[in-house]
Amino acid sequence: MTTLAGTFAGGITVSSDTGCQELSSSTGEEKTVLRALLLSTDAVAEIAVMLDVHDFHHPAHALIYAAVLRIYGDGESPDPLRVATLLESAGTLEAAGGGDYLKSLVARGTGEGWRRAADRLQAHSLLRRTKEAAAHVESLASESGPDDVDRLADIAQAEILAATSRRPRGLAPSHSIGDILEGALDELEAAGSTDGPSGVPTGFTDLDSLTSGLRPGHLTVIAARPSMGTSTLALDFMRSAAIGHGIPAALFTYESGRQELATRILSAECRVPLHHMRAGTMNDDDWVRLARRMPLVAKAPLYIQDEAWPTFTDLRAQCRRLASQRQVKLIVVDNLQMMTYGTRPLGSRYEEISEISRCLKLLATELEVPIVAVSKANRGSEQRTDKKPMLTDLRDSGSLEDNADLVILLHREDAYEKESPRAGEADFIVAKHRNGPTATITVAFQGHYSRFVDMAQT
Template identity: 65%
Template sequence: MDDDKNGGEPPHSLEAEKAALRAMLSSGDAIADIVEVLHDTDFYRSAHGLIYTTILDLYARDQAHDEVAVTAELSKKELLEQAGGRSYVLGLANGRAGRSTTWLKQAERVQALAVLRRTKEAAVHIENLAAGGTADDADAIANTAQAEIFAATARRRHGIPPAYSIGDTMEGALDEIEAIGSRKGELAGITTGFTDLDSLTGGLYPGQLIVVAARPAMGKSTLATDFLRTASIKNNIPSALFTLESRRTDVTLRVLAAEARVAVHHMRSGTMTDEDWTRLARRMPDVAAAPLYIQDDAYATFTDLRAHCRRLRAQQDVQMIAVDALHLLSYGTRPFTSRYEEISEISRCLKLLAMELEVPIVAVSTLNRGPEQRPDKRPMVSDLRDSGALEDNADIVILLHREDAYEKDSPRAGEADLIVAKHRFGPTATITVAFQGHYARFVDMAQT
């Protein structure tokens, strides 16, 4: 059937799929247009998806991509039968390709029906989850439902975005320069809370991916939380922490310890003094009122994480996000040949998400054992675990190093180096701050 409803079958139109492929077989312009609308998974008939990817492969190699060339390529890869056979592929070329408005209309129809199919599948899964759930499961089911709906509709596009000439963008660039100059020394981005780091970077900008990396137990999660504390508690800027490493209660205790200057081990051992309680009570109202959101539920896939981020951006106007930690995150929707490849894709998508939401995203990552093999133990950007693409996609890479983590009697005990090893729009440098581990925080040296 070729009607959208197809009786009891999922929504699809084989005629629209054939029309889109027919246009691609005969016109490079059609390929350039249709690739902006369709993905191979949008085709209902798997054979059409296979033909589609073969056309794109030939086109990318600047080779002929007509029905004869596609048939030969499929045969060479022993995929011709899966694509419907020689006569089927050759038969797709019968008829006229039509005008660009026609092939785009057919491609958009294929895409729209794919969205309907995915939405229907997601709805059935959500209904099954809800039917078997309990009141205790409601939040988890709601999060899953939203993630699945986002995933089902993620490829839905509203036309191809235009390209702009540099002349068209000049006015906006000049406005930004003037706006920064009019602030008279104020930061253009979101302050990190560290004077020298802000001077170097200008703060954290919308669309940036900032990687904070270190060996275990160096305080990388604490540093990321410090950025969020400064944004939300000090400056009332909505921010969010996505953590797979800690419970939200643990995060809250560390935030309270940092803000009230009450030792974490006093909180956990039940040995808080009256003075501790007084300091805690003094800071609790400001901490409680801060627009800092903590997500510690199961968001172990990037698809879930992206859905949660979009929701918080839309509902709470979140303007900075931290993800702790990348090594515990999986992509979730397709298999990868290696962890290297998977982390590369996650880092790429985090950068795209930062640009889409127009917020800085701070990603916490673990370094490999490289620093421990060096006499001075200092980390290098090449120590980033699992993927060199993490460095490529990051705008800023901050490597955290503490000498006293390796040598307890170090003359630099209580100091930490923030090694800005990559800075896409400025210089690199090493910034020394104070580490107050008992308060779960880093501070400027001047505050010690």
């Protein structure tokens, strides 16, 4: 028997003893799947979504599957002859078992039962990846000390998540500008054919028009002086997503308990004064409005985490879990100033907030969801005549401005002057917009309902 080493153009390296005896010992699921691929183009379309090349444990089968995908991607039918020709041109036909083995795959059955075989193949692959990840984490743990626990926890979470994910593994490929432009044009066409924003709707017409909603992978920072309504605006974004559009959203809060937040959400959704609910003085009309709206609120995919999560390491683990298990598409963090990065101090507070904001941006990119972070502004605005906040007022770190894709500063004149002619109004000052213009958007603040609304709704 000859020892062969071959590298297929798709990036798979094979080094194994190949021959009929070894190939016959491969798992039946892999053969069933390959047989279906070589007999039916329709099967290729479905299997390509389910399986990655690395899901095949047998190196020869991985080579055959990669060739099938290449031929199918070129718009041709991946029959045994075409697959053999492609493998031969790459110098890997013998490593894949040879032309006779390809013919034998289609000669020994009809390819039926491939869906169950593909499911089992994927399960076997997941088990292998999990074992490999666990072994790597165990090796790192044996070499780590007390000062490395935060780094180790992050690596362990990331590796286990990657191992148990259904997404293909391996190094991220490089993309040609032609392929990128094709996808960009598809997005432009989709944006033009929809009535609403292409991102997660905020619930505010002018803000959505300016930003196209909250974009996947983007970090949005909401900042203001205390009692301006930053937490209220964050809840408004969540209500718009989860209750208004059925988009799963998660809130991490360290300032309010889940019962208090539920009361505020009901007040805003049902238009029942918050002070009536808290004082137990709801009238019949209040109860009727509550009863009408309660079923819709109760079934919304809105998740609240109010347990102790003071470190970013804990937050990141929870976000990964929710994105994987609950398909969460919007994450809100209230607020940054109550967090630390990990169990070990990370230099000055400025450096720590800088690192937290940087990692939030990376997390948004990793999970492909928008993340909204609530932050406090410093006292700089109170020393100015007009009291309006500016980007330089972001507390603790200028990196908040650098890492954010969108910065919304809240301002309410009646918070400083009770008799202001603009009482009941609020300004969303879009002070930074990485992908568009900045602007100031005026909305109505309905504090008795714990919500902001468009001026047209007042």
